[in-house]
């Protein structure tokens with residue numbers, strides 16, 4: 001069973017949380033100038049890596065705050081949690097196909 | 101190829117079954133193939149079979165990093181149905197249901213296709229409206245099915261507790277839905293493709309593509325470099341990893357999906373019964389095990405495991421609907437990695453790289469489509485243009501906006 005560290009509540013069982021996919025995808029500012037290609041890429045396309053993944057979680061059955069997690073999707077090892085707005089922590093990759 | 105028949109069975113019995121030929125060869129890879137299929141699941145093997153059988157392309161290899169059928173094909177709960185909402189889906193999935201009917205004869209391999217019927221139960225007015233809308237849509241597509249009242253459901257499934265916490269208010273029954281034996285589908289296609297000259301190469305992982313001037317020329321594998329005129333990638337949960345090797349992204353995320361089976365018991369569950377409302381479905385294998393599943397784990401992962409909380413939720417729903425099963429012992433549990441698109445429809449498509457085709461995004465529900473998917477994908481690769489049934493499922497739809505939204509049809513029901 002996976003344990004996740006909420007930056008506000010501490011280490012809790014994964015079933016208290018909800019995952020919301022890849023983090024650090026900024027909404028484009030020039031929304032009127034965007035082509036269908038660019039809109040589609042922003043809304044639907046994801047890197048979905050096997051290895052290091054920076055992702056958003058909500059502590060749904062706890063404090064209901066959003067935060068980010070760095071996790072290895074090949075092993076489910078959780079490396080770090082950090083608050084929204086903070087920079088990605090640098091993680092020394094442990095799997096072959098893990099990326100920046 | 102040694103044909104499987106009653107006469108051959110008798111003939112081989114005389115030699116204590118010592119002389120059966122291996123079901124397929126295990127050749128070393130050649131330097132070059134006309135077409136290489138990456139991924140030896142049901143969809144990849146079916147593609148190779150139809151390439152050789154119907155498109156006259158026999159210089160074909162299937163490269164599988166583990167053992168064939170070891171991915172989602174050998175991990176799924178084998179439910180077959182075609183009661184999807186949109187015309188595009190109905191055409192594609194019903195094409196598969198058509199092929200399932202004659203598949204054992206076609207492959208000379210018993211895939212144990214059993215159209216025992218699939219029942220979706222509704223627990224709320226909203227559920228009823230959803231099956232009503234979907235039921236009417238599939239009637240228009242000529243796919244046989246019927247609405248059932250609670251009284252009719254009780255007659256068919258006497259052990260169901262309709263008066264549970266979210267009472268059962270009705271159902272949609274597709275008579276020709278059912279199950280098939282997953283391993284037999286992989287092995288049957290492999291054996292039949294091999295007999296037509298296709299090389300099936302196991303323990304051969306693709307680790308990179310050789311792309312020149314925007315066209316794929318071949319690939320690096322754990323068994324050395326292989327060149328190919330065309331490449332079809334059919335790797336389910338790992339499609340984003342392969343796309344990354346080719347330099348593009350997909351509108352897909354990979355999640356674990358779990359299933360479990362009970363100890364074998366005498367026949368008691370005659371149909372496949374699923375509930376999107378309380379999140380669980382059940383059927384019984386011919387060995388007698390109850391086959392149980394539910395929704396996927398809700399975070400991306402490649403671990404083929406998943407969390408215990410999902411199993412607990414699933415079994416709570418099962419016990420609520422079928423109190424008689426509360427003391428059944430579960431024997432095995434496992435997970436597969438499913439490749440999920442936002443519109444819950446697959447991707448059969450050309451890619452930004454010429455001569456590189458992807459067949460993926462089948463997510464939690466692609467087993468049922470295996471023969472149809474392989475069939476249209478083979479024709480698409482051979483002709484270099486997507487088959488009419490495959491065309492609506494291109495990657496471009498995520499940029500054009502022409503999604504094929506099957507969210508409701510495949511919520512929990514795989």
Ligand SMILES: Cc1cc2nc3c(=O)[nH]c(=O)nc-3n(C[C@H](O)[C@H](O)[C@H](O)COP(=O)(O)OP(=O)(O)OC[C@H]3O[C@@H](n4cnc5c(N)ncnc54)[C@H](O)[C@@H]3O)c2cc1C
Nearest residue numbers: 139141142143165171172173176177179306436466467468
């Ligand atoms: C628990 C569970 C229950 C399900 N229940 C149902 C159901 O009831 N009904 C239904 O219709 N569908 C169901 N599905 C979905 C269904 O199993 C899949 O959609 C379908 O089997 C996909 O087949 P495939 O051949 O595309 O993929 P797979 O069978 O997964 O084959 C892909 C293959 O590619 C190989 N591969 C990956 N990377 C590489 C590489 N780099 N090089 C070479 N090979 C590689 C893998 O090892 C794998 O064998 C379920 C899935 C799961 C996990």
Ligand SMILES: [Zn+2]
Nearest residue numbers: 006009059063
């Ligand atoms: Zn918290």
